[in-house]
Amino acid sequence: MSNRPELQAPPEIFYDDAEARKYTSSSRIAEIQTKLSERALELLALPDDGVPRLLLDIGCGSGLSGETITENGHQWIGLDISHSMLNVALEKEVEGDLLLGDMGQGLGLRPGVIDGAISISAVQWLCNADKSSHEPRLRLKAFFGSLYRCFARGARAVLQVYPENLAQHELILSYAMRAGFAGGVVVDYPHSTKRRKEYLVLTCGPPSLSTAVPCGKGEDGESCSDDDSSGDEENQTVSISDRHRPRKKQKINKKGKGREWVLKKKEQMRRKGNVVPPDTKYTARKRKARF
């Protein structure tokens, strides 16, 4: 049986007064939320110029993530669907503004005004249909579309998510890309089922240096007791899907690297002492399509 909160009740019901209380009473929950928020802000990679930016906290809940934004010197607007969670944030007198709202209905914000966004453990909730009127795909579309529109050029979103499975992961990512975002996924501690954390790093606008996706933590075998089967595939911690990649470049790559490049590579391999087939007139020759 799964004990995923997303399967137990809709978020506005699951995050009731009792659950919300844990965000102030449990130091473990607080610590995890704060750590995730700090990492999200780090991945947001705002310019290091001391200028406070206007950020969104999507699923801001009790305001632990917002407090991290404040500590980093930025202004924020938080959105959450749970009354109880927002009440905890009120008690704490957080410095950001709070909105009661459902991200699946789209964000009601003016275009081009927001400098960035973080979200901690919230967006996967959109994959569940909690009401008969809910269609996860439409809700993901409304959310990512509205997020993209309210962003200033070059703004970034870092969304830490807990997808239930690969299909959910793909679903969320595909709707982000469809909305126009470039970017990809950063996975921290990919080999540990417990510590594994997934962050969608999304950028608005054409690719630039700043759209390169940073590396995950613990990629090179930081101790992970509960999973040590590390095939090559599992070392793949950063996947980049970039819809803005120019067509032309892709075509050039398809053509292959040419005879000179192959000869050079073969020579290198020989020098390393490898057994390499001799160079002939057939080396790196183009094959006919029907081959």
Added chain:
Amino acid sequence: MRLLTHNMLSSNIKGVTNGFPLRIEVEKVVEKEVEINHDFLRNIFPKIDWKAFSDASRIMGYVELPEEAPEPSVLESDLEFLRKFHHALLELHLEEGALVCPETGRKFPVNKGIPNMLLHEDEV
């Protein structure tokens, strides 16, 4: 909710083409002093819709802002202006009241400073 947020919010109801600015209905305004940051003010200034902002400040009972958007150069030199801009943007809170969609008249209630922006099913 501060006027900073009011200036970014727009009505999200299905079919509404111009949901900005939301009209403010005031029941209670509170003031909370916060430290001024000139860099933030300069960074956010170009994104502020000045007419909506200065109208909103008047509704909230603050009448010191110019009605016309000032030249950006005042942000460099005019400390008095920066102070007023800061006060209206970040220190006035709509504590109780409502935000009203300019097109449909739908009211979004504001309680304890939190606007309830949840839409009904037929508004999505």
